[in-house]
Amino acid sequence: MAKLVGMPTKTLRYYEELGLLSPSRQEGSGYRVFGWRELEQIEFVRRAKLMGLSLDQIRTLVVIAEDGAQSGVLHHLEDMLDVKLEETERTLEELRALRESLIEYRDRVAVAEEENVCRCAERGKDEFCGCVSAATEGVVPPMMRVVRENGEAKKVGEACRCGCCDPTPSVVS
Numbered sequence: 001m002a003k004l005v006g007m008p009t010k011t012l013r014y015y016e017e018l019g020l021l022s023p024s025r026q027e028g029s030g031y032r033v034f035g036w037r038e039l040e041q042i043e044f045v046r047r048a049k050l051m052g053l054s055l056d057q058i059r060t061l062v063v064i065a066e067d068g069a070q071s072g073v074l075h076h077l078e079d080m081l082d083v084k085l086e087e088t089e090r091t092l093e094e095l096r097a098l099r100e101s102l103i104e105y106r107d108r109v110a111v112a113e114e115e116n117v118c119r120c121a122e123r124g125k126d127e128f129c130g131c132v133s134a135a136t137e138g139v140v141p142p143m144m145r146v147v148r149e150n151g152e153a154k155k156v157g158e159a160c161r162c163g164c165c166d167p168t169p170s171v172v173s
Contacts, residue, residue, distance in 0.1 A: 001032070001034040001038070001039075001042075004039075005039070005042050007042070012032075012042075015042070015045060016032070018055055018059055019059055019062065019063070020041065020045050020055065020058060020059055020062055021038060021041050021042060021045070022038070022041070023038060041062070044058075044061075044062070044065070045058055045062075048061060051081065051084065052084050052088075053080060053084070057080050060076065061073050061076060061077060061080075064076055105136065108136075112131075
């Protein structure tokens with residue numbers, strides 16, 4: 001069966017453990033006997049995975065299908081796909097935001113390179129290069145900043161060691 005469906009034997013046994021697949025019978029030698037029904041079950045699981053459903057969700061559909069509830073699988077599948085679509089939309093929005101950030105960082109790196117901001121050649125071998133600061137400056141909190149507490153300026157954080165950062169700390173009021 002594993003060769004026929006192009007899956008490892010371990011996968012078929014795992015599907016059996018999860019209740020996604022039930023062989024017709026098991027012989028004394030440990031071999032499982034599969035028929036057309038099991039081929040259909042494997043195809044059902046394969047297609048559900050293509051839709052992005054988890055094995056737990058697929059197991060729910062298998063149980064509903066085995067109960068024989070008319071159109072129960074379709075109803076639950078529709079609900080699951082609605083949830084999956086919502087998740088996908090959120091993921092796409094997050095990826096769009098990440099893409100915009102990456103473009104901004106790349107543009108900042110290009111500008112920093114043109115302005116020869118990197119001072120790596122001036123640093124010793126044992127010192128960490130912080131050139132990433134040029135791309136993220138103004139986006140992430142600076143390593144050293146000054147805050148005002150009770151009208152008094154107070155340094156917070158550590159000074160940048162690489163020389164890529166603006167040595168002048170920012171002031172937050």
